[in-house]
Amino acid sequence: MRIELRDLGKTYDGERWAVRGLTLTIPSGSIVGLIGPNGAGKSTTLRMLSTVLAPSEGSITFDGQAPGADKTALRRQIGFLGDGNPLYKHMSPTEYLRFFGQCFQLTPDILEPAIEDMLTTFDLRDKRDTPSGALSKGMRQRLLIARCLLHGPRLLILDEPADGLDPRARSDLRTILAQTRARGVTVLISSHILRELDDLCDQMAILQQGKLVVAGDVADIIERYDVRRFVYQLRLLGGAPAAREVLARRRALIEGEGFEDGCETLSIQVQGGEELMADILADLVGAGVRVVTVSRVRSRLEDVYNHLSEDRVA
Amino acid sequence: MPLSRQLHAASLPFVTRALRGGRKLRYIGAAVLLAMLSVVIGLWLALGSGTLEHELRVGFKLERPMYLQAQQDFKIFAETPEELRSLQAAVHKHTSSAGLRDIADAVVVNNYGAEMQVVDRVSEALDLVTRVRHPNVFKIDADLRDPAEALLARHDLKNLGMTRGWDRWSEDEMNAQLRVVLARDLIPEVTTYASPLTVADAIRVTGLVAGTFAMLLLMLFAPVLAGTQLAQEVHENTLQPLTGTALSARQLVLGMTLGPAAVIALLAAPQLLLFLAAAASVGHILPALGFVAVCLASGAFLTMFAQLAGLALGRQRSSGMLGVTLLALLAPLTMLGAVLALELPARGVGVLGLLPQGAASHMLLESFLPAGTAMRCPNLDATELASAQWAVTIGALGMLCFAWLGLRALERRVGELSPTALSRGEALLGALVSIVLVTLANPYYENTYSAAADFYLLNFAFVLVPMAILLMMRVPMAETPTALRRVPVGPLMVEFAAGLALFFAVCVACMGVDNLDIMNSPVALAYLAWTITVAGLLTLRVAALPMSWLAKLWVGVCALALGVSFVHTVQWTRSEYLKPADILGFWQVSPLLGVLQAVMLVLIPAALLRALRHPASTTPTES
Numbered sequence: 033m034r035i036e037l038r039d040l041g042k043t044y045d046g047e048r049w050a051v052r053g054l055t056l057t058i059p060s061g062s063i064v065g066l067i068g069p070n071g072a073g074k075s076t077t078l079r080m081l082s083t084v085l086a087p088s089e090g091s092i093t094f095d096g097q098a099p100g101a102d103k104t105a106l107r108r109q110i111g112f113l114g115d116g117n118p119l120y121k122h123m124s125p126t127e128y129l130r131f132f133g134q135c136f137q138l139t140p141d142i143l144e145p146a147i148e149d150m151l152t153t154f155d156l157r158d159k160r161d162t163p164s165g166a167l168s169k170g171m172r173q174r175l176l177i178a179r180c181l182l183h184g185p186r187l188l189i190l191d192e193p194a195d196g197l198d199p200r201a202r203s204d205l206r207t208i209l210a211q212t213r214a215r216g217v218t219v220l221i222s223s224h225i226l227r228e229l230d231d232l233c234d235q236m237a238i239l240q241q242g243k244l245v246v247a248g249d250v251a252d253i254i255e256r257y258d259v260r261r262f263v264y265q266l267r268l269l270g271g272a273p274a275a276r277e278v279l280a281r282r283r284a285l286i287e288g289e290g291f292e293d294g295c296e297t298l299s300i301q302v303q304g305g306e307e308l309m310a311d312i313l314a315d316l317v318g319a320g321v322r323v324v325t326v327s328r329v330r331s332r333l334e335d336v337y338n339h340l341s342e343d344r345v346a
Numbered sequence: 347m348p349l350s351r352q353l354h355a356a357s358l359p360f361v362t363r364a365l366r367g368g369r370k371l372r373y374i375g376a377a378v379l380l381a382m383l384s385v386v387i388g389l390w391l392a393l394g395s396g397t398l399e400h401e402l403r404v405g406f407k408l409e410r411p412m413y414l415q416a417q418q419d420f421k422i423f424a425e426t427p428e429e430l431r432s433l434q435a436a437v438h439k440h441t442s443s444a445g446l447r448d449i450a451d452a453v454v455v456n457n458y459g460a461e462m463q464v465v466d467r468v469s470e471a472l473d474l475v476t477r478v479r480h481p482n483v484f485k486i487d488a489d490l491r492d493p494a495e496a497l498l499a500r501h502d503l504k505n506l507g508m509t510r511g512w513d514r515w516s517e518d519e520m521n522a523q524l525r526v527v528l529a530r531d532l533i534p535e536v537t538t539y540a541s542p543l544t545v546a547d548a549i550r551v552t553g554l555v556a557g558t559f560a561m562l563l564l565m566l567f568a569p570v571l572a573g574t575q576l577a578q579e580v581h582e583n584t585l586q587p588l589t590g591t592a593l594s595a596r597q598l599v600l601g602m603t604l605g606p607a608a609v610i611a612l613l614a615a616p617q618l619l620l621f622l623a624a625a626a627s628v629g630h631i632l633p634a635l636g637f638v639a640v641c642l643a644s645g646a647f648l649t650m651f652a653q654l655a656g657l658a659l660g661r662q663r664s665s666g667m668l669g670v671t672l673l674a675l676l677a678p679l680t681m682l683g684a685v686l687a688l689e690l691p692a693r694g695v696g697v698l699g700l701l702p703q704g705a706a707s708h709m710l711l712e713s714f715l716p717a718g719t720a721m722r723c724p725n726l727d728a729t730e731l732a733s734a735q736w737a738v739t740i741g742a743l744g745m746l747c748f749a750w751l752g753l754r755a756l757e758r759r760v761g762e763l764s765p766t767a768l769s770r771g772e773a774l775l776g777a778l779v780s781i782v783l784v785t786l787a788n789p790y791y792e793n794t795y796s797a798a799a800d801f802y803l804l805n806f807a808f809v810l811v812p813m814a815i816l817l818m819m820r821v822p823m824a825e826t827p828t829a830l831r832r833v834p835v836g837p838l839m840v841e842f843a844a845g846l847a848l849f850f851a852v853c854v855a856c857m858g859v860d861n862l863d864i865m866n867s868p869v870a871l872a873y874l875a876w877t878i879t880v881a882g883l884l885t886l887r888v889a890a891l892p893m894s895w896l897a898k899l900w901v902g903v904c905a906l907a908l909g910v911s912f913v914h915t916v917q918w919t920r921s922e923y924l925k926p927a928d929i930l931g932f933w934q935v936s937p938l939l940g941v942l943q944a945v946m947l948v949l950i951p952a953a954l955l956r957a958l959r960h961p962a963s964t965t966p967t968e969s
């Protein structure tokens with residue numbers, strides 16, 4: 033589903049605008065990241081896109097068509113997970129999915145197989161009859177996303193879906209979103225955890241104080257703002273002097289040094305892609321440096337965001 | 347989409363949720379148990395021979411007290427088989443001719459227990475029979491004179507002429523009792539107590555019990571359940587995802603109503619079946635059907651009202667607290683309605699239209715104990731009974747109208763379709779219905795002392811409540827910081843005043859403009875205007891702006907001042923003898939209080955207006 037926003041705006045009192053002049057195109061089948069500080073207008077924008085909130089000005093078209101007075105038909109094509117949506121504690125995943133499936137007016141012959149599909153996809157089969165209040169946070173989040181995909185929407189809108197999840201759960205979320213995109217679903221996701229959006233989003237849009245600061249293809253934006261940097265943290269058991277020589281030869285900037293859990297740590301900034309980092313690692317090992325771990329510290333998106341918002345924090 | 351499919355789409359998810367898992371079977375089990383309980387209670391109440399059942403039957407006027415039965419039916423009740431034997435022996439001894447002569451001559455002494463009971467009863471009967479000799483004291487029925495004389499002659503008591511005891515009953519009652527005494531030949535019946543009600547009466551009582559349960563389920567528990575569930579959805583933020591589904595706002599509201607309604611329907615269905623079966627067999631089926639209709643209409647209104655309360659208060663209060671509050675509000679109204687229906691004063695039949703619990707109770711009783719008979723409210727004539735029926739019918743229609751308005755308000759709030767819960771036209775309709783129901787409850791009676799003021803001033807106080815609620819529904823609500831809220835005070839106050847002007851126009855139509863005696867007192871008019879202004883501003887303040895504890899205290903003070911102002915309005919309307927010095931009523935108590943009253947007359951409306959124009963001043967400061 034392709035979505036176009038034209039001069040979209042929302043005010044709650046006629047004076048202050050939560051969002052204003054937002055013009056954006058979300059290509060069909062893409063994953064778009066919506067980034068911004070608290071109060072930037074992300075949730076308001078997502079709620080308008082999900083049709084639960086009417087805009088004060090501007091327009092939204094879905095595949096070239098504006099939503100009519102009766103939005104129920106359009107909502108069957110949208111799956112929306114708002115910020116902080118809790119579950120019904122006493123309902124099991126099966127009952128919860130069935131409830132929402134019926135709210136989306138799915139007939140039993142479609143609904144029951146869809147429930148089984150979602151329970152399998154989101155690895156909830158073993159907990160199908162467990163009250164939701166007894167599920168872990170990761171399972172609850174998976175159930176919420178399953179609810180959004182149950183009726184086969186063409187547009188998935190997720191507001192801070194990774195909030196409060198542990199790293200394993202966030203990794204699972206990334207896998208799910210990738211699978212969702214593979215099904216041809218357009219995904220619009222907002223998150224503060226930019227690392228999760230990195231390598232996942234095709235497009236991104238940054239909001240500040242209700243206005244769009246930048247939007248477009250992730251690679252183009254990184255290119256535009258010259259944030260072709262990767263930051264890594266190396267943990268070494270030995271050979272730190274040799275490591276510094278290799279890094280200097282490879283023109284990797286050492287941002288910081290430290291000592292952690294019996295290992296020397298080096299934070300380095302690499303001007304290039306992951307291939308360059310792989311070559312550096314091979315050189316380090318070849319020079320006798322005892323490398324314990326190499327992990328990426330900051331995402332490229334985070335660099336862009338920090339660059340754009342350094343003087344404009346809301 | 348056809349209406350039936352819309353309703354099905356709305357109800358399916360919520361009814362399925364309410365009856366999921368083992369819940370359906372449990373509710374069915376509970377319904378069967380409740381129905382059995384109704385039958386057991388009904389049979390026990392009607393046919394039980396214990397003291398408690400007897401007292402309850404006497405309380406519900408289904409039976410005369412035991413002492414009255416004993417006197418009027420010339421019986422003696424034994425509690426045990428041994429006592430029964432003793433009483434029978436004593437009767438045999440004291441009802442022979444010699445025994446009767448001893449009683450007549452008061453020579454029976456040192457009697458106790460069974461002996462005493464028999465002697466007392468026979469002595470009373472003998473006293474009654476001898477009154478035939480005193481026609482100036484007791485006008486005996488012609489057909490009883492000869493049998494009485496014959497009885498006295500048979501036992502050689504014909505020279506007995508003294509009366510004993512004292513007149514306790516009417517002549518009709520005395521003749522009735524004499525008839526029984528003569529039929530039993532001065533020999534009292536000794537028996538153990540048993541309920542005088544028949545099987546048909548037992549079915550009636552069972553029907554009443556089942557109907558009472560059904561009424562409680564539909565008009566008390568259904569609103570509480572629906573209100574608390576919606577409050578819980580709001581409190582736990584589970585309502586928001588529902589607004590993004592394929593259900594329209596109206597379907598969502600209907601679904602959230604029908605879910606709890608399904609539970610209540612399961613519990614109430616057997617009760618209603620029992621009730622209707624009893625009414626069809628030994629009662630009156632038309633009032634029974636009317637009872638069901640009133641319960642459904644009133645239940646719909648009360649459910650919508652409770653859900654609106656849940657939606658409004660769910661964010662600040664837990665659902666449990668809201669449930670307790672609703673129960674505390676509705677339970678006393680239910681009891682009040684039951685008392686009203688049982689007693690039904692002639693001038694109070696119209697209240698049945700305003701109090702749905704009263705209307706339902708009245709129709710329940712009409713199904714088995716029609717008013718205007720010896721069993722219930724014998725003082726009501728045919729006109730008053732017809733007025734009661736009209737009041738119930740108009741009241742039910744009014745409740746349906748309010749239920750529809752409640753539905754409109756809910757779907758606008760839930761779906762955020764409009765800043766205000768009701769449109770101007772809908773609020774006007776609500777105002778009209780309120781005015782009709784209040785006027786019906788307290789109509790104008792000519793030729794009574796202070797008829798006019800009793801009519802329109804009292805009704806003004808009543809109609810102020812629904813008008814205030816309707817005004818709240820007209821206040822624009824949005825998710826805006828308090829400091830930035832804008833309340834259209836002027837237009838809303840004009841609407842409020844217009845609604846009350848309509849009320850006064852109806853009053854004038856009922857009683858004539860000449861009887862609008864408030865127009866003769868400028869002071870009363872001024873106080874009335876102040877009352878209306880402050881009532882409107884206070885309503886807007888409560889609806890639109892946050893309430894800190896200090897604000898709640900201030901609102902309480904304003905409400906008190908409203909009461910004082912209304913009392914002054916009534917005083918200045920009804921009295922011709924008040925002087926200018928009495929304008930400030932508290933001046934008579936103390937000049938200082940009088941000054942304070944004057945200050946409050948200015949301060950209160952000014953403060954309320956200021957709060958509404960500058961909402962930022964009402965925002966609680968964050969610590």
